[in-house]
Amino acid sequence: MKQAAQFLVFSTMMAVAVACGSKQNNQPPQAAPPVSVNIDTVQQAPALYYDQYPATINALNQVDIHAQVSGYITGIYFKDGQHVTKGQRLYSIDQQKYAGDYNQAIANLNVSKANLVKAQKNADRYLELDKNDAIAKQTVDNALADLEAAKMSVEAAKASAAAVETNLRYSNIYAPFSGVIGISQVKLGSAVSPGTTVLNTISAENSLAVDFAVDEKAIPRFVKLQQEGGAVADSIFTIALPDGSIYDKPGKIVLLDRAVDPQTGTIRARLEFTNPEGVLKPGMTCNVRIKSFNKSAILIPTKAITEQMGEYFVYVVGDSNKALQTKIVPGMQIMEKTVVKDGLKAGEKIITDGVQKVRSGSVVKPAPDSAQAH
Helix, strand or coil: CCHHHHHHHHHHHHHHHHHHHHHCCCCCCCCCEEEEEEECCCCEEEEEEEEEEEEEEEEEEEEEEEECEEEEEEEEECCCCCEEHHHHEEEECCHHHHHHHHHHHHHHHHHHHHHHHHHHHHHHHHHHHHCCCCCHHHHHHHHHHHHHHHHHHHHHHHHHHHHHHHHHHHHEEECCEEEECCCCCEEEEEEEECCCCCCEECCCCCCCEEEEEEEEHHHHHHHHHHCCCCCCCCCCCCECCCCCCCCCCCCEEEECCCCCCCCCCCEEEEEEEEEECCCCCCEEEEEEEEEEEEEEEEEEEECCEEECCCHHHHHEEEEHHHEEEEEEEEEECCCEEEEEEEECCCEEECCCCHHHCCCCCCCEECCCCCCHHC
């Protein structure tokens, strides 16, 4: 009986303990305290800044030089990298074979011309005799046929001589336009073949193109800039070189490509820059800088912006002081502020300090007068 009483007491205590634990576990979790943050009110203000686009410098006029006849290089008449003028001789290919062929073609042409003279005389003589019925008709017809054959032979010989002369002329290679020539790809004695061997490359460098991709949304702006004639006195278009320096001559917009690339949603734009000192070189990369002035730009502190996998966000403080993560499209940074192209409007309140402690939907506690302080 004593053991039974002890067991009953122990069971009762266990039941009370379990009941108390269940009651404690069923209590709702306490809400996290609001996060203390500083906020700022989004405002509109005039802003002068530069939109930037990655770009590549290309030659407006560039050509690869090929051999048009086969043979061995017998002369190189320039120094690698020098400026050459239109019509300047650059290379020569062994001319012995082509000169011999040309001389033979001229000799054949002279023979054909002599035969034509003979055939013309015979035809004239027989036609005169035919007027007096002093010669057989067949003989006259044969003479006229020989005359036509001689004429055709002369034309064929002329064509052959012209073809051989072309080959002889092609054994000398001249600059097609004035520009800078590159490093020769062949040496003296190198064998070359028509159309397959690239001897060198010439590019005009007095003016160069700067090509870059523009989002299709910006096409109306660039069409307007093109219609206005591009940069004039205020240097709308400039470029930042790879070393970070700004090229000291302004550019002008010369074209927009004919169509938008459907895969990227962009269109290629081209600027032209003068290059009198040869600072710009085809193939260089740079950043196009386009001056922009916005009378009512959305400017926010740069520190308010967070980045996640290439996308940019800010925390907007809404009703009941709840923070909502909002995606934005940032533009250029001006001092400690950044232009926002899309995603915010004037009057909204955003978190500027304490963003690392905030999650979307969490309640925040703005510091007193922080919106006015910023």
